[in-house]
Amino acid sequence: MPVPVPRQRTGSPVSVPAARPATAAPVAPAPAAGAPVDAVTDAVTGTAGGGDLTLLVIEDDPAGTFTVPELLGAAGTRVRIRTARNLTEAERLLTDDVHCILVDLALPASGRVRDGEEADALAVLRHVLRLAPHHAVLALTAEADIERAAEAVRVGAQDFLLRDELDGRLLSRAIRYAVARKRADSAQVKLAESRLRAQENARLERGLLPTPLLQGSDLRFAARYRPGRSRALLGGDFYDTVRTPDGTVHAMIGDVCGHGPDEAALGVELRIAWRALTFAGLCGDELLSTLQQVLEHERESEEIFATLCTVDIAPDGRRAGLCLAGHPSPLIARPGRPAQLLPYENGGPALGLLPKARWPRRQVELGGAWSLMMYTDGLIEGRVSPGGERLGQDGMVEMINRRLAAGLRGEALLEAAVAEVQELNGGDLTDDVAVLLLDRAAPRG
Numbered sequence: 001m002p003v004p005v006p007r008q009r010t011g012s013p014v015s016v017p018a019a020r021p022a023t024a025a026p027v028a029p030a031p032a033a034g035a036p037v038d039a040v041t042d043a044v045t046g047t048a049g050g051g052d053l054t055l056l057v058i059e060d061d062p063a064g065t066f067t068v069p070e071l072l073g074a075a076g077t078r079v080r081i082r083t084a085r086n087l088t089e090a091e092r093l094l095t096d097d098v099h100c101i102l103v104d105l106a107l108p109a110s111g112r113v114r115d116g117e118e119a120d121a122l123a124v125l126r127h128v129l130r131l132a133p134h135h136a137v138l139a140l141t142a143e144a145d146i147e148r149a150a151e152a153v154r155v156g157a158q159d160f161l162l163r164d165e166l167d168g169r170l171l172s173r174a175i176r177y178a179v180a181r182k183r184a185d186s187a188q189v190k191l192a193e194s195r196l197r198a199q200e201n202a203r204l205e206r207g208l209l210p211t212p213l214l215q216g217s218d219l220r221f222a223a224r225y226r227p228g229r230s231r232a233l234l235g236g237d238f239y240d241t242v243r244t245p246d247g248t249v250h251a252m253i254g255d256v257c258g259h260g261p262d263e264a265a266l267g268v269e270l271r272i273a274w275r276a277l278t279f280a281g282l283c284g285d286e287l288l289s290t291l292q293q294v295l296e297h298e299r300e301s302e303e304i305f306a307t308l309c310t311v312d313i314a315p316d317g318r319r320a321g322l323c324l325a326g327h328p329s330p331l332i333a334r335p336g337r338p339a340q341l342l343p344y345e346n347g348g349p350a351l352g353l354l355p356k357a358r359w360p361r362r363q364v365e366l367g368g369a370w371s372l373m374m375y376t377d378g379l380i381e382g383r384v385s386p387g388g389e390r391l392g393q394d395g396m397v398e399m400i401n402r403r404l405a406a407g408l409r410g411e412a413l414l415e416a417a418v419a420e421v422q423e424l425n426g427g428d429l430t431d432d433v434a435v436l437l438l439d440r441a442a443p444r445g
Helices: 037-048 087-093 123-131 143-155 168-208 261-279 284-298 392-405 410-425
Strands: 053-058 078-084 100-104 136-141 159-162 220-226 237-243 249-256 306-313 319-325 331-333 362-365 370-375 433-440
Touching: 053 087, 053 168, 078 087, 087 123, 100 123, 100 168, 123 136, 123 143, 136 143, 136 168, 143 159, 159 168, 220 237, 220 410, 237 261, 237 433, 249 261, 249 370, 249 433, 261 284, 261 306, 284 306, 284 319, 306 370, 331 392, 392 410, 410 433
Parallel strands: 053 078, 053 100, 100 136, 136 159
Antiparallel strands: 220 433, 237 249, 249 306, 306 319, 319 362, 331 370, 370 433
16 A cells, blocks of 8 residues: 655645556556566666655645655665645745656646636646746646646656556656656757757858958959867957958958957957958058057957958059068068068067057068968967977978979968978867968969
8 A cells, every 4th residue: 555655745645546557658668567666766766867856746636535655766765745736835845956746637727827828728737837847747637638648748748647547656667757858858958959059150150251352353362261269160360351442452360369259259350340441441550550449449358469460462463561460471472482471570569568559561572473371370380290399480481382382372272281280280280270372473465
């Protein structure tokens, strides 16, 4: 016979028929006939995570025909019972340590349910599901109301139990499997939400990468970008290239110190500001001074700075203005001559370091045909061997000359360069890497 247990609220005395094989659809394969309650409880303990569980029973039974038996496992596990006669009491007793709720579908609807739901046969269950979205829920009903019980599962209950077939063995197993299934469902929902967020972030990051605006120019553009953050599409490095109405091609590349999401966001802000200021007619020191104001306003701390390199290429393609703000100098390659770095003397400090800094614009001769490569320090700070010295600018120039001698140009040149740097480093680079290449073929005639 069932053993009445002390309740955390004094409720109506209830009784359950002696244990017998259940005919309701079980949550898991039933144990062998005659198996003790302890065996069933222990069999599902691992599924529910083990340890004690707390069951909240929402059931109004003034006739005293229903009792929840005490459920004990051989390993000392216990299902603690709480009872509530209505939804008001249920809300008071539904604390964080409740794992499962058993709700009687015959419980009368009350003012606690939403307006218009009183006519809904599952109004009480729907209210409980809203009240406890993270708890396992079991529906209790009579055998004659099997269709409503099945509908209860469809709207969110983990399972249903028939009042006439309820015994300690079935209830113990149903509670633990309902808890396990709820945990699995919650984990699946979180995984799906995580995947959706990752997809949305990926689309957002792809949208923040620049689209070069070079319509009308005879220059060819190529770029490679690899963030140092794992599974990220955007890092603290940034670049852009635009052509203004006067025919001048402006290009820039920069690097915000660090390579987390905050640095990536700041890099995007600086790139967009640079593009807007360039189209507004700013150039050289005036443009960089304004960008520094943007950085100082948007950065999270005064320790954040950004390096920057800008070039403005004359409409005839033979000359360019160069500004360096603590950034590595570009590399230029001309036909029949080895690649070399553009002059980098008299550059200014990184943006955000000195409030009244100045960035002189240096005029450089490019020639008739050339390739200009701009890059961030992630390309030159990789190791030439695991634990060895860094590649550096000299090593990069030598590497590019070897690739040029092998006939590589454009996209192929950048892809080979980034791949070799990673191979020399003995694995993935920890810093962001951005490289862009502008090519001008020899004028015809």
